[in-house]
Structures are given as structure tokens and as C-alpha cells.
Amino acid sequence: MKDIADHIFDILENSFNAEANEVVLKIAYDKNHFFCSISDNGRGITGQEVLDPFVTTRKTRRIGLGLPLLERAAEDTGGYLKIRRKDEAGGTELEFKINTSHIDAKPFGDLAMTFSDIFLSRPDIGLKIFIIKEGREHLILDFSGLQKEIEEGSKDYLQIRKHIYETTKKELKSINVV
Amino acid sequence: MKNLEELKIMRDKAQKDLALRSGKHNIKIVIGMGTCGIAAGARETMNEFLNLILKSERNDIVVTASGCFGFCVQEPMVHIYAEDQIPVTYHNVDVEAARLIFDEHVLNNKVVEQYIFQRGKTNE
Ligand SMILES: Nc1ncnc2c1ncn2[C@@H]1O[C@H](COP(=O)(O)OP(=O)(O)OP(=O)(O)O)[C@@H](O)[C@H]1O
Ligand SMILES: [Mg+2]
Numbered sequence: 001m002k003d004i005a006d007h008i009f010d011i012l013e014n015s016f017n018a019e020a021n022e023v024v025l026k027i028a029y030d031k032n033h034f035f036c037s038i039s040d041n042g043r044g045i046t047g048q049e050v051l052d053p054f055v056t057t058r059k060t061r062r063i064g065l066g067l068p069l070l071e072r073a074a075e076d077t078g079g080y081l082k083i084r085r086k087d088e089a090g091g092t093e094l095e096f097k098i099n100t101s102h103i104d105a106k107p108f109g110d111l112a113m114t115f116s117d118i119f120l121s122r123p124d125i126g127l128k129i130f131i132i133k134e135g136r137e138h139l140i141l142d143f144s145g146l147q148k149e150i151e152e153g154s155k156d157y158l159q160i161r162k163h164i165y166e167t168t169k170k171e172l173k174s175i176n177v178v
Numbered sequence: 179m180k181n182l183e184e185l186k187i188m189r190d191k192a193q194k195d196l197a198l199r200s201g202k203h204n205i206k207i208v209i210g211m212g213t214c215g216i217a218a219g220a221r222e223t224m225n226e227f228l229n230l231i232l233k234s235e236r237n238d239i240v241v242t243a244s245g246c247f248g249f250c251v252q253e254p255m256v257h258i259y260a261e262d263q264i265p266v267t268y269h270n271v272d273v274e275a276a277r278l279i280f281d282e283h284v285l286n287n288k289v290v291e292q293y294i295f296q297r298g299k300t301n302e
Binding site for chain 2: 002120122157
């Protein structure tokens with residue numbers, strides 16, 4: 001994984017692979033600390049052992065790399081990754097922090113591209129993206145309804161992709177995630 | 179207010195977009211999006227295929243993502259499913275390979291030997 005944008009795309013894929021159709025992602029950036037949380041309504045993890053590379057529900061390969069790699073990327077900077085099951089019914093909550101001033105910190109990469117790519121690979125997903133500014137949460141993009149705009153013909157596919165990219169780019173810039 | 183011609187163009191475009199996402203497709207391009215695929219540049223590959231589809235003006239080709247195929251060093255990996263044909267799996271599909279595979283295999287039915295990983299079903 002070359003950058004934080006790749007990691008975020010990757011852990012969002014985990015949510016979708018766990019049959020989540022509602023995912024809430026929050027991002028904050030303050031004093032060199034990049035914070036990201038993801039909450040989904042998928043089938044939920046069974047325990048912390050998912051951080052062990054030898055734990056995976058995939059069938060094609062016996063190790064899962066996504067979470068251990070992210071944990072390493074976070075801890076290398078003095079940050080952390082936490083993941084837990086929401087409740088018995090399922091759902092997963094995950095958060096991580098990266099100290100971007102640390103010499104081992106990966107660059108942000110193009111996060112806006114991550115979001116337009118997610119729409120490309122999972123167009124019917126209900127993803128909500130928030131940024132946290134001065135302690136307050138702002139909803140910057142809600143994917144639900146975008147697919148419908150295409151179906152109803154009011155927007156086309158490229159327009160939506162551009163819309164996602166430009167909106168999130170602008171908002172991320174407002175919290176200095178560039 | 180839009181004139182009739184503009185509305186018609188918009189509708190045609192919307193129908194094409196919709197066909198890209200749902201309904202019947204003759205050709206399906208599936209890209210492995212596990213951790214190793216992403217690390218190897220599968221997102222760039224996916225975007226390239228999408229741009230090629232849009233450029234080709236074909237509305238019977240779709241690109242989707244799947245989990246990792248399990249052969250990490252060979253990523254990005256791509257399956258091409260075409261109607262009445264054996265599915266083909268390609269490996270190390272970077273942007274350049276994507277262009278070649280699209281022109282030869284997707285548009286002209288010619289398998290690209292250079293990037294072939296497997297013919298027929300994989301274990302996923
Ligand atoms: N959001 C989630 N909801 C439910 N289960 C999850 C979630 N995220 C991870 N898991 C579980 O944790 C396991 C390990 O995840 P991890 O991302 O490390 O590897 P993977 O997705 O299996 O494979 P890879 O990421 O290498 O392609 C997964 O196989 C899955 O069982
Ligand atoms: Mg994963």
C-alpha cells in the first residue's frame with residue numbers, strides 16, 4: 001500500500017465484502033494527526049484476532065493482509081488501529097490514527113480518488129462521508145441517491161464520478177488533507 | 179429549459195450509463211480488489227477499463243470488482259467473461275496491459291497470450 005488513500009479503499013472493501021450496505025466514514029485532521037473511523041452494518045467481526053494476518057474469511061488464500069498492514073502503518077507513526085464488533089447482530093466499528101509528521105508516515109495519496117473509485121466498484125452502496133472540523137461533524141457526501149440520479153437520467157455516470165471527486169477534494173482541502 | 183435535442187442526448191447517455199451498471203451484458207470485466215490487488219495498482223486498472231468502455235461507446239460491457247483472486251504476486255488480476263466463450267484470467271494487468279486486453283480480447287475476441295494466467299474457471 002503506497003498511501004493512506006489505498007488503505008482506506010482497502011478497508012472499505014472489507015465492509016462491502018462483509019455484506020454491509022450502509023457505511024459511515026469520518027475523517028479529521030488536526031495538528032498532524034490524521035484520524036479516520038468507519039462504521040458499517042455488515043456481518044461483524046468475531047474478535048480482535050482479525051488483526052492477526054493468519055485470520056481471514058477469504059477462501060483463496062489463508063492470510064488476510066489488509067488490517068495488519070494498516071495497523072502497522074498506523075503504529076509505525078505512534079498511532080493505532082482499533083476494530084470492534086458493534087453488537088450481537090453484527091456491524092463493525094474501526095478507527096485509526098496516523099501521525100503524519102512522523103518520518104515513517106505514508107503520504108495521504110489522492111483520497112478523493114478513493115471515493116470516486118468506491119462508487120465505481122460499488123455503485124449501489126450507501127456510503128456517507130463526514131469530515132470533522134473544530135469538533136463538529138459535517139456530512140460532505142451521501143452516496144445513496146447518486147445511483148438513482150443516473151437511473152432517472154438527471155445525471156450521467158461521468159458527471160457523478162466528477163461530482164464525488166470534486167466535492168470530496170474541496171472538503172478535504174478545507175481540513176488540509178492534501 | 180432544455181430543447182428536445184438536448185433532452186434526447188441526455189436520455190441516450192443515461193441509458194448507456196445504466197446499461198453499464200445493470201441489466202444484460204455480453205462482456206463482463208472483473209477486477210480483483212483484495213489488498214494485494216489494490217497495492218499492485220488495481221484501482222488504476224479499473225479506471226482505465228472504465229474509460230475504455232466509455233470511449234468505445236459500447237453499452238454491453240461492464241466492469242466490476244471482486245475480492246482478491248488469491249495469487250498475490252500476479253496482481254492486478256482480471257477475469258474476462260464473454261458470452262459463449264471460456265472465461266479467461268489475465269495477470270499483471272497494468273494500465274498498458276488493460277488497453278491491449280481491451281482492444282484485442284474485449285473488442286475483437288482475440289485472447290492476449292502475453293498476459294494469460296488461466297483459461298476456464300478459477301477457484302473463486
Ligand atoms: N468490516 C468488516 N466486517 C466484517 N468482517 C471484517 C471486516 N473487516 C475485516 N473483517 C474480517 O477480518 C478478516 C481480515 O481482514 P483483512 O482485511 O486483514 O484481510 P482480508 O480482507 O481477508 O484479505 P486482504 O485484505 O488481504 O485482501 C477478513 O477476512 C474478515 O473476516
Ligand atoms: Mg481486506
